[in-house]
Amino acid sequence: MALVHTPSRAIDPTVAFLIAAGTVLLALLTLYLVGFDQGAISRSGMYMHELMHDGRHLLGLPCH
Numbered sequence: 596m597a598l599v600h601t602p603s604r605a606i607d608p609t610v611a612f613l614i615a616a617g618t619v620l621l622a623l624l625t626l627y628l629v630g631f632d633q634g635a636i637s638r639s640g641m642y643m644h645e646l647m648h649d650g651r652h653l654l655g656l657p658c659h
């Protein structure tokens with residue numbers, strides 16, 4: 596016996612694409628802030644660098 600699930604309402608492909616694109620952009624922004632920001636783009640001085648410093652070393656990203 597096979598069970599077939601047919602959702603009553605399919606997700607619009609455009610909405611699914613926008614959600615996926617937003618998730619990827621947010622992930623890339625987080626990766627940048629944790630791994631590579633030195634304050635030049637975020638305009639936070641070294642605050643963001645120092646905040647993420649241990650995580651940067653934990654991930655093995657170049658730091659100092």
Ligand SMILES: [Zn+2]
Pocket residue numbers: 648652658659
């Ligand atoms: Zn360091």
